[in-house]
Amino acid sequence: MWKELEEVARKVAGKRVLLQVPEGLKTEVERMVEVLERHGAEVFVDVDPTYGACDVRMNEARSVGADVIVHVGHAPMLDLSNVYYVEWRKEANIPKILEVISSLAEQKKVCFATTVNFRWTVDEVRKIPNVVVGKGSWRIRYPGVVLGCDTTSCNVEADVNVFLGDGHFHPMAIWVNTRRPTYVVTPQGDMVEVNYERVLRRRLALIGALEGKRVGIIVSSKVGQNRRDLALYLARLARERGYTPHLYVSDYIDPLYLLGLPDDFYVYTGCPRVPIDDAERYEKPLLTPEEFLYKLGLLKDLYIGWTTAAQLRGTGESDR
Numbered sequence: 001m002w003k004e005l006e007e008v009a010r011k012v013a014g015k016r017v018l019l020q021v022p023e024g025l026k027t028e029v030e031r032m033v034e035v036l037e038r039h040g041a042e043v044f045v046d047v048d049p050t051y052g053a054c055d056v057r058m059n060e061a062r063s064v065g066a067d068v069i070v071h072v073g074h075a076p077m078l079d080l081s082n083v084y085y086v087e088w089r090k091e092a093n094i095p096k097i098l099e100v101i102s103s104l105a106e107q108k109k110v111c112f113a114t115t116v117n118f119r120w121t122v123d124e125v126r127k128i129p130n131v132v133v134g135k136g137s138w139r140i141r142y143p144g145v146v147l148g149c150d151t152t153s154c155n156v157e158a159d160v161n162v163f164l165g166d167g168h169f170h171p172m173a174i175w176v177n178t179r180r181p182t183y184v185v186t187p188q189g190d191m192v193e194v195n196y197e198r199v200l201r202r203r204l205a206l207i208g209a210l211e212g213k214r215v216g217i218i219v220s221s222k223v224g225q226n227r228r229d230l231a232l233y234l235a236r237l238a239r240e241r242g243y244t245p246h247l248y249v250s251d252y253i254d255p256l257y258l259l260g261l262p263d264d265f266y267v268y269t270g271c272p273r274v275p276i277d278d279a280e281r282y283e284k285p286l287l288t289p290e291e292f293l294y295k296l297g298l299l300k301d302l303y304i305g306w307t308t309a310a311q312l313r314g315t316g317e318s319d320r
């Protein structure tokens with residue numbers, strides 16, 4: 001937080017900085033700039049939305065001649081030189097949270113997960129008997145942390161999941177990927193059970209009703225969302241199955257950008273939140289890669305994740 005930002009400010013003293021801040025922290029921007037400027041940095045604030053640790057604005061940094069990027073609010077994910085991540089702790093009522101999770105853990109084995117802003121709670125919660133936390137894939141920096149596109153830290157044996165945090169996308173991904181009863185604990189310590197059966201049914205209905213053979217496969221040019229190889233792989237699979245694929249690339253995606261294009265439906269290989277959260281905004285169906293694989297009969301069940309071409313090819317190579 002402020003202490004970490006001070007430390008980074010010392011490292012970037014005298015440099016030109018591109019400062020990236022997620023929407024929820026923009027009210028703190030003035031103070032952040034002051035901290036950096038106090039150490040002699042020259043600061044440009046990137047006002048584009050910053051979606052996650054995957055969204056590092058390299059082009060904007062180049063366009064203003066920034067020497068470094070200071071990316072606030074997320075844990076490091078990408079191995080990029082000259083990028084400093086500053087995590088941001090959010091407060092939570094830990095006594096109340098421990099109380100509600102303990103009472104659930106008396107009956108059930110609990111898998112606990114949260115976002116990076118609350119990762120400081122993990123060490124406290126995992127002390128409760130019958131609570132487990134998972135490590136997750138290489139994209140997950142800390143045990144017990146999940147991303148909207150990566151809930152691999154929940155791949156542990158448990159009866160129920162408990163997610164601490166705000167919003168619905170993370171618990172939805174946890175529920176879809178584990179199909180276990182899932183509870184959300186708010187930072188204030190209120191707990192409710194959530195169930196995303198309806199969302200899942202809606203997605204399955206969308207896939208089932210797809211018509212037409214022209215498919216637009218969209219790559220995100222965001223540095224940590226770029227799955228170009230996956231898009232090429234999906235295009236090949238599509239072609240083999242009688243579809244006509246078209247490949248597109250875009251940084252930000254908006255329904256307006258697709259107007260006039262010839263496709264019957266789209267597959268978005270950037271952040272999976274876009275096709276699921278923004279489904280209503282798109283005139284034509286927009287699928288996640290996993291949903292398209294399901295449509296092609298190559299997946300038995302839907303999940304929300306970060307499938308790569310290397311995974312599909314069954315090789316361990318890294319790809320984009």
Ligand code: SF4
Nearest residue numbers: 051052054148149271
């Ligand atoms: S791809 Fe989407 S869900 Fe995954 S880290 Fe980036 S913003 Fe979050």
